[in-house]
Amino acid sequence: MDNLAPMDDFEHDLLAAMQRQAAPPGLKRAVLKTVVDRRSQDRRRMLWLERLAASVVLAGVAGGAVLWRNIDEQRRGEQAKQQVFTALRITNRALEQMRVQLEERDSR
Amino acid sequence: MASPWQPDFEQLGDFERLVDEHQSMVFSLALRMTGDRGLAEEIAQDVFLELDSNLRKIESPLHACHWLRRVTMSRSADALRRRRGRSMDMWVEIDEQHGAIEEERASPLGTRVEAMLATLPEAQRAALILRYQENLTPGEIAATLSAPLATVKSHLQRGLKLLRAKAATQLKEYVRGA
Numbered sequence: 061m062d063n064l065a066p067m068d069d070f071e072h073d074l075l076a077a078m079q080r081q082a083a084p085p086g087l088k089r090a091v092l093k094t095v096v097d098r099r100s101q102d103r104r105r106m107l108w109l110e111r112l113a114a115s116v117v118l119a120g121v122a123g124g125a126v127l128w129r130n131i132d133e134q135r136r137g138e139q140a141k142q143q144v145f146t147a148l149r150i151t152n153r154a155l156e157q158m159r160v161q162l163e164e165r166d167s168r
Numbered sequence: 169m170a171s172p173w174q175p176d177f178e179q180l181g182d183f184e185r186l187v188d189e190h191q192s193m194v195f196s197l198a199l200r201m202t203g204d205r206g207l208a209e210e211i212a213q214d215v216f217l218e219l220d221s222n223l224r225k226i227e228s229p230l231h232a233c234h235w236l237r238r239v240t241m242s243r244s245a246d247a248l249r250r251r252r253g254r255s256m257d258m259w260v261e262i263d264e265q266h267g268a269i270e271e272e273r274a275s276p277l278g279t280r281v282e283a284m285l286a287t288l289p290e291a292q293r294a295a296l297i298l299r300y301q302e303n304l305t306p307g308e309i310a311a312t313l314s315a316p317l318a319t320v321k322s323h324l325q326r327g328l329k330l331l332r333a334k335a336a337t338q339l340k341e342y343v344r345g346a
Contacts, residue, residue: 064305070332071300077278078285078301081199083191084209091187091216092180098220 183223186232187216193233193302194240200297201244202251203286211243237302238312241294248290284334292327295320 067075194215198208218239219232226232285293298309306324310317 070335071328074281074296074300074331075303077281078200078297080192080196080301083195083212084205087191087195087209087212088184088187091213092184094213094217095180095183095220098217 183220186219186229186236189229190233190236191216194236196301197237197240197297198244198247200282200285200301201241201290201294202247207247208244211240211247215240215243234312237298238314241298241312245290245294280339281331281335284331284338287334288327288330291315291319292323292330295323296327296331299324 191212195208195212198211198215199205202208202211215236219226219236222235226235285296288296294313295309298304298312299306304312306320307317309315309324310320313320
């Protein structure tokens with residue numbers, strides 16, 4: 061705690077002489093105008109950033125959908141390929157069996 | 169002729185109330201520190217713009233008052249430092265500015281005391297302004313200026329002594345009788 065000695069006359073005169081002065085009339089208006097301008101700019105900037113973020117998300121979703129379709133098509137292509145190979149193996153086995161049968165007949 | 173742009177002051181609420189409540193304090197601190205009305209007005213504007221940027225950190229009306237005092241004193245010191253850096257004769261400028269103030273003030277005595285205050289070293293001036301304009305205790309002054317309490321007390325003591333000496337030689341009201 062500050063233990064202050066009582067003020068003397070000179071100090072009381074100082075207190076009276078150093079009362080706060082009124083601020084210039086235009087100060088408040090100038091401050092408020094600048095604050096309103098600044099906040100409007102900030103809002104516009106935030107809106108732009110939000111739109112940019114939304115665009116990035118949309119682009120990501122669209123790109124992801126295209127990629128998924130490509131992957132899916134590739135998977136189906138693999139499946140079809142496997143089916144063809146299976147069919148070829150079956151055909152090959154059948155042909156081999158026919159060849160064996162023909163050779164047996166020719167040898168009699 | 170009406171301005172085409174009308175600011176939407178409705179949205180400003182608390183901030184506008186703070187400006188209303190504290191603009192004379194902020195302006196007076198800056199004015200007595202720098203002795204320059206134009207510079208004091210610039211400083212006051214900057215201080216309130218900084219307040220708007222830091223509103224979320226303000227915890228209470230009392231905190232706002234302390235914050236404004238602290239930042240105003242700091243900005244005023246910065247302005248004085250910049251002015252010294254430009255090698256201007258600060259004391260002559262202050263005296264000229266106080267000449268302008270004198271026309272507006274009702275009490276010549278008050279104006280002359282203020283002019284004497286303006287001739288003090290910056291640190292002593294700052295301490296005295298916070299003591300006699302804001303009625304702060306030395307502890308509160310130390311907190312505002314981020315200075316040690318002993319240093320503040322020394323500035324107050326020396327500054328007051330200097331002021332008394334100047335008043336005794338310059339103002340007939342304070343000349344002591346034989």
